[in-house]
Amino acid sequence: MKKLILATAVAAGLGVGTTQSAMAERIALVISTLNNPFFVTLQEGAEKKAEELGHELIVLDSGNDPARELSNIEDALSRDIDLLLVNPTDSDAIGSGVRTANARDVPVITLDRSANSGTIVSHIASDNVAGGELAAEFIIERLGGEGQVVQLEGVPGASATRDRGEGFMAGIEGETGIELVATQPANFNRSEGLDVMENLLQAHDGIDAVFAQNDEMALGAQRALQAGGLDEVVLVGFDGTDDGIEAVKDGKMAATIAQQPARIGELGVATADRLFNGESVESSIPVPLQLITQE
Incomplete structure (x- = not known):
């Protein structure tokens, strides 16, 4: 039976497991940030599937920094990985890292976010366009x-x-x-969601609804709305994190568009396994979405 090595890189450095098997294929997962519950869950799904299939998984956290992401990819490639899973920080910036992997003949699979250049074997993600439309329909x-x-x-x-x-x-x-009175970035970050929402409330009277492109920003916005006594504003998030779903249950958010981050991670490793076995894989693998409301 194959065993698993799990190495997780965070800001403090690398932590490496103690078991090893020469039989396992080596996969690197370069992830945009582990300071977001969605991507932690994605990582956990990948870890579970890697252990199940007997592959070695190296997880590298880019901290939402494209330069660090490229360094992580170069680090992973120096370890003679057999496949690169990457959840890009930026779909343009990741191109350099993808091309570096291509030059080493290492297959690349993107998760949740795509790459705008370089050669990708498969892209695994929710239909984010459809999710945005679903949010709009609910708000309307x-x-x-x-x-x-x-x-x-x-x-x-x-x-x-x-x-x-x-x-x-x-x-x-x-x-x-x-x-649509304003559209402004808050970088998928809860504290920035709070700050941006506070500024928007000062600049615009009579806001009736907010669509936040992830639950973290929505939860930050909710704090600003609550402080302003605006609990009646229709607030919709995206991702379906545990915190987001709990906020919907508690009536703090009207809805969240739920992804399946663990499933995305699982499918990434499962797709890699199919490649290792010489099977063909789809160039795009969609993961279903679901509208979560109190009802």
Whole structure:
């Protein structure tokens, strides 16, 4: 039976497990940040599947820094990995790292966010455009087709930011009673979601709904809305994290568009395993979304 090596790199450095098997294929997972519950869950899904299939997994945290991400990829490649799983910090910036892996003949699979250049074997993600549209449809229905809306965007340049925004804008387009009064980045970060929402509330009166492109920003926005006595504002997040779903249950958020981060991580390793076995894989593997409300 194959055993697993698990090495996780965080800001403090590398922690390496003590068991090893020469039989295991070596996979690196370079992840955008582990300072976000969504990506922690994605990592856990990948770890579980790697242990199940008997592969060695190295996890490297990029801390939302493209330069550190490239360094992590170079570090992983120096360890003679057999495949690179990457959750990009930025869909443009990741191209350099992907091309570096391509030059070493190491297959690359992207998770949750895509790469705009380089050769990718497969991309595994939710349909973020459809998720943005789903958020728009829910808000329009809850507002009865009339109201002022703001959008909190994720990290500029990330495909998830672009796609969720595209879907949301397409969803409200043509709705003459819906006015998008502001759309501003808060970088998928809870504290930035709070700060940006506070500024938007000072700049705009009568906000009726907020679409935050992830639950972390939504939870930050919720604190600002609560402090302002605006609990009636329709607040919709994205990801379906444990904290996000709990906030929906408690009535602090109206809804969240739930992804399956653990499933994305699992599918990444499972797809790698198929490649190791000489099987063909799909160039795009969608993971279903679900609208979570109190109802």
